[in-house]
Amino acid sequence: MCRGDSLFDKRLTWVPHLRTVKVSRLKALNLLRVLSHTSWGADRATLLRLYHVVIRSKLDYGCEVYSSATDARLRVLDPVHHAGVRLATGAFRSSPIPSLLVDANEPPLDLRRQSLMVRWFVVGIDYIDFLTPYLAWRCHLTSCLSTTFYILTHHGPLASGSERLWRRWV
Template sequence: MILDKKLKWEAHLKHVRHSSQSGINLLKTLSNHRWGSDVQTLLLLYRSLIRSIIDYGSIVYDSATRSTLKMMDSIHNTAIRTALGAYRTTPTESLYCESGEPSLYLRREYLSLSYAARISGNHNHPAYNNVFSKRFNNLYARRSRITHPFYQRINLYISKLSPNYSFSTHKKVLAIPPWTIKSPICNLNLPSLDKSVTPPQLIQCHFQVLLSNIPMYTQIYTDASRSEEGVAAAFVTTNSSHKFKVNKFGSIYYGELFAILQALKHILEYDIQNSSVITDSLSAIIGIQQMYSDNQILMNIKEAIYAISRENKNNIFLWVPSHVGI
């Protein structure tokens, strides 16, 4: 990167614009409407040859003025317009929609948040104290027009996601040695039945046979769902049902694991001697079977399984296909 005395980044961005010109010329050549490449290939070339140059150091030069950063916008828009074969008068928003490419402002915001998230769990990272610093917050709050440092921009991006959102800067370490935890009992016999060709009634009969082998076990059904409002999880017993709202930005996999964790806590709280946790998430069962994992919620599940075994309780995990009436 080219540094200037006042860190205005004009020299560096001019160098980036010059370096990207050869890639744009290649796109113009290959976009010939008679023998040229298809749109997806041209966009792939853009991401490889041009956007990669723009991305390099973008979280640093994001502190440049808006007028200076517009030099990059012209490269970005010209390359996408060439790849799509769009008119010069086509609105930039339409270009972004058709190509699936975000604006460079959103791209820099995404890369900045990705970098902050990557180092948030490592307190020994050289840049940790600078990225998550709260120095001079009042100063920058009063003088919004001055150039904000990286950590101030990160706080601004996070507040746009959610006012109460913050990076988790504490990485959990499993308190119990993984090799001392007994492998959970998991019954995966039902996956041998292909749901697409097997009648639901037959799968239900097989499931009832499985339950007949453990007649004294309390059945706990877990599930999760995702909507525009976020992820929800729940577990149901013969006597009660429990619902939970999970992290708005969580995945359905996280929701399934969260429901299983709450079911295990229920087993410990109500001192259930024999229990079967029934889920339709095969990936969750496979994750629980793994001895080593750095997934935080899987660690919590392993600790709950360890606590259940320490109290000489019996627990089994059953997998059932989804949407078969079980």
């Protein structure tokens, strides 16, 4: 979906990345267009699920990183979100976007990005709390082993070149 050169620009505005995501997801909307045929197409719940899997997941991926872009630049992805929800619900093009999102039980992309950021932050804090005892134990163990190793390497039988191996593996 994204090439590495489209991810960053010199000023970290995320414009190339957002354009690439928009173009690729507009192409993916064709799948919803085909499957949303009125006489033989999929039902509304299936289309919304397909929208979540194929389109919204790509819009959400990495939003923790590219959310540093300005709101105007992030709004580039909103038409893709609106078109996907509109196709999945079968709404008319003239239907207002806020009522369309309420009808589909979908949050606007800016609120979704904020909730994903909060979730990412909370999970990160939980992960750090989980790792803190391990890291403290490892630092204590490394300190004890380093002291023992120093005594052995400088005053014992391992004094020939073993410090290099120790630094490599610990």
